Structures are given as structure tokens and as C-alpha cells.
């Protein structure tokens with residue numbers, strides 16, 4: 001996790017500029033933050049515990065500087081405190097560094113350095129990298145020391161380093177994102193593009209094992225494996241700044257929920273050749289896997305049901321973190337389809353790496369087209385949802401669901417039928433995302449805002465949506481929420497139902513309808529308060545949230561009222577829905 005931002009150029013307010021850049025990356029980590037900058041030959045550091053979004057320019061007067069690096073942290077090694085916040089100094093305080101990732105073998109290196117007299121003040125793996133660079137710098141140049149140090153790091157990293165007496169920034173990556181924004185005689189280095197989008201839309205993607213050095217208005221690149229200079233292309237990207245900002249909305253989460261009116265259409269509007277090509281690969285493959293983590297994992301599980309029903313094909317599902325335990329089953333005829341918003345989730349990336357070792361072909365369904373995942377895949381299907389900033393995924397989810405539905409139809413020779421179904425579903429979204437609909441859900445939110453637990457049930461392709469609904473409610477409302485397959489209730493979870501326990505039943509007009517209504521009735525008989533999400537009202541419902549009848553696209557429409565409910569509960573309970581406690585948008589650690 002964690003966000004990195006660095007600047008080198010003619011502006012003399014680099015520290016503040018870095019702070020502003022980090023504010024755009026806060027979704028990646030928000031427990032503490034810090035900035036290091038060069039001022040009159042010295043390195044100054046300013047660190048704080050808490051959200052960088054709360055910082056105002058008047059809170060601290062930075063000295064004039066045109067070179068600065070910064071970091072917004074999501075703690076992995078060591079608790080949340082000022083000492084563990086980045087940037088970290090080397091022993092001699094000459095080298096300072098920020099890091100996103102995990103230095104897996106840091107304890108061995110730390111012991112080795114301790115024997116050489118190094119003393120560590122933090123509990124982080126990052127501080128060890130700074131000391132390791134210093135150790136090499138005793139006998140080598142700054143650049144060579146960085147090159148040598150990162151060769152010793154096992155795991156994933158994106159680092160940005162500066163040294164007291166050198167007017168340069170060195171950045172390197174392996175597995176964690178780093179993108180360079182190229183302005184006029186100035187360079188921005190960040191974990192994600194929106195952070196520097198207001199200055200430039202010209203970018204250079206740093207690849208794994210590459211190092212970049214910014215010095216005297218110039219940038220150079222080095223491949224640390226081949227040990228040679230590399231030339232990199234500048235790419236102009238099309239994202240506009242508004243799509244990365246909240247605009248008039250109080251939170252990104254509601255902005256992104258509303259954007260689904262448009263994003264779903266964009267997801268449906270895929271290049272048919274690419275969809276047909278992936279469908280062909282699925283038909284040809286001897287075993288296909290869908291993988292993803294968190295919300296993307298739940299979407300991948302919906303895919304298993306969609307393919308069974310629409311294209312009569314069995315696809316295996318695994319969470320990214322569980323996929324490695326299927327590795328014995330993989331051959332060069334296997335196909336892996338990874339679902340991800342960020343394209344940077346470490347567990348999904350590791351699964352892909354394992355599959356690639358076995359010669360497996362990789363398809364990724366991903367929002368960030370510049371991501372590691374997109375770049376290491378054989379075929380990419382872009383979500384085209386624009387930047388998703390709120391930690392809780394909303395618009396990316398429905399876009400992913402739409403693409404899987406389209407693929408399932410394409411696999412059965414019915415891409416046009418699929419497109420038609422999805423366009424129809426997308427056209428119904430206006431009936432769901434409007435003030436009247438939101439008010440209706442708000443009445444429910446007010447009623448249940450203080451409950452301890454709630455449950456969501458679904459069947460068939462709406463069973464994974466019950467799981468996704470639970471995640472949505474948990475992550476922003478902090479109410480205990482669990483999703484179950486309707487039929488599983490009677491095998492245990494029904495014991496949790498007492499008077500007025502809210503239970504959301506996802507009821508589609510499909511072959512599961514009667515059974516899920518029966519399950520809701522069983523809950524009601526035990527005192528449960530039944531909230532029906534369904535095209536039609538039913539006597540078993542105590543509260544009805546109408547959703548349009550979307551046929552096989554019902555998972556897409558059923559999750560939308562839950563997204564709205566989760567958002568409203570978060571606001572009513574005074575939680576920040578964009579930055580839920582303990583979570584981060586992009587989980588780049590295993």
C-alpha cells in the first residue's frame with residue numbers, strides 16, 4: 001500500500017507541492033505521512049501521524065526547496081507513530097528514502113547491518129533499505145549504492161531516495177507502481193497518475209527492475225538486471241483532472257456510485273474483437289480460472305455462475321491469495337482471467353506470476369490500463385471506469401460484472417444478445433440513482449443504523465453479490481455484516497437471527513426466486529426483519545427496495561442499492577466512507 005510522490009524542477013515550493021500530491025494518493029494509505037526535502041544543502045524532514053488531508057499550508061512553514069519526496073503510509077511493519085512514518089534516514093542522516101512494498105528478507109539484512117554498528121530507530125523494513133544504501137555508499141557512488149541495495153531486496157518495492165550532497169532523485173521499482181510525470185524541465189514521481197495530473201498528462205511508466213535518476217532537468221533510466229541504460233517512451237494519457245476529483249460531491253464514494261450511469265455503458269462498449277478473442281481462448285483452454293481479491297474476487301465468483309448458466313462452461317474460481325495452492329493443476333493449456341480495479345493487488349499479481357511460470361495465458365479485466373497487471377497480461381480488457389478513489393469499490397465492480405456477462409454471452413456465440421441485455425440494464429440505472437430512490441434507502445438506513453449485525457442472502461449468481469454486499473457494508477459502516485447462500489442458512493447461520501435482525505434478501509426474477517423467498521420466510525419466522533431487493537414486492541418483505549428486472553444482469557443492478565445503503569450508513573454513523581479504518585484501496589502487500 002502507501003502513496004509516494006516526489007518532485008524535482010524549477011518550482012521552489014517542492015515540499016508543499018509534494019504534500020498536495022500526496023493528498024491525491026491518500027486513498028492508498030492514510031495513517032501517517034511525511035515529506036523530506038533539500039534546503040540549503042541539508043535534508044529536512046517533516047512527519048505527522050494522521051490523515052494528510054487534514055494538513056493546511058499554515059500548519060507548517062516549509063523552507064524553500066525545489067526537490068522533495070513524500071509518503072502517505074498504510075502500516076505494515078511497525079505501529080502507527082511518527083517514528084515509523086516515512087521518510088526514513090540512514091544512520092549518518094545523509095540518505096533519506098520512502099518506500100511502498102514489503103522488504104521480505106529485511107530482518108536478515110537488519111541483523112547483518114547491526115553487526116556492522118547500524119542502529120535502527122523504527123520498526124520498519126524501510127529504514128533498513130536506507131541503512132543498506134548507506135553501507136554501500138561508503139565505497140560506491142550514490143547511484144551504484146542504490147543499484148546494489150535493491151538487488152538484495154526480496155519482495156516488492158517502489159522506492160524514492162535522495163542524498164544530502166546530491167541534487168538528484170533516484171527511484172526504483174519492482175512489483176509496486178511508480179509513474180513519472182514529465183513537465184517542462186520538471187519531473188513528478190508518483191504511485192498513481194492523478195496525483196500529478198494537474199501539472200502534466202505526459203507520463204513514463206517505470207518497469208520492474210528499472211531505476212530512474214532525475215538530475216539537472218534531465219532524466220535517465222537503467223535496467224538493473226541487464227545492467228544497461230534504457231530509453232523510455234513518453235506517453236500522453238487522456239484522463240482529465242475532473243474525473244480524479246470530487247467536484248461538488250461530499251465524498252468520492254457517492255460520486256463514483258453516481259458515475260455508474262455512465263461507466264456501465266463504457267464497460268459494455270468493448271472492442272468486439274477482443275471479447276471474441278478471449279471467448280475463443282476460454283473455449284480452447286483446458287481449464288480456465290477466474291481470480292481476484294476482495295470485491296474483485298466476489299465479481300470473479302459471479303463469473304463462475306454466469307458462465308455455468310449462459311455459456312454452459314465450468315470455470316474455476318479462486319481468490320488471488322488462494323490460487324497458488326492450485327498450482328499443481330496448471331499446464332500451458334490453462335487460461336487465467338484476473339479481475340482487478342487497480343491492477344496492483346499483490347496477491348493477484350503473485351497468482352499471475354505463478355501461472356506465467358507454468359506457461360499459462362493471462363487475460364486481465366482491469367481498470368488501470370497502465371498497471372503492472374495490464375502490462376504483464378497477454379490480453380487486457382479495460383474497464384474504462386476512470387479513476388476510482390474511494391476505498392470501497394463501486395463503479396469498477398459493476399463494470400467488471402458487465403464485462404464478465406458480455407464474455408459469457410460471447411462464449412455462447414451471443415455477444416450481441418449480451419450487449420443488448422447490458423444496454424437495457426444500464427438504461428435502468430437512472431431509475432435507481434436519483435434523489436427519490438436515495439431517500440427511500442435513507443429511511444431504511446436511519447432505521448438500521450444502530451444494529452449490531454446484519455445479513456445478506458442470495459442464491460445462484462446473486463450469492464456472490466450477497467458476499468459483496470457484506471463487504472460493502474462492513475468496510476464503510478463498520479456494522480457486522482455477513483453474506484450467505486440462502487440455502488446454507490438453515491445449516492447454522494439461522495441461529496444468529498433474533499427479533500428484528502435485518503436480513504437483506506437479493507431476489508431476482510430467475511430460477512432461484514421461489515427458493516430465496518422461502519429462505520427469507522424461514523428467517524422471518526425467527527423474528528428477522530426482511531429487506532427485499534427485488535423487481536417486485538412480496539408479502540415476506542418488511543421493507544422493499546425496488547430494482548429493475550434485468551434478467552442475467554441482475555447482479556449488476558442488485559449491488560447498487562447496497563452501495564447506496566452502505567454509503568448512507570457510513571455517513572449516518574459519522575465514518576469517512578472514502579477512507580475506512582484499517583483499509584487501503586490498493587493492497588500491494590501479501
Ligand code: G6P
Nearest residue numbers: 293294295296340341342345393
Ligand atoms: C482492497 C480494496 C478492495 C478491492 C481489493 C482488490 O482490499 O479495499 O476494494 O476490491 O483490494 O483490489 P483490486 O484493485 O485488485 O480490484
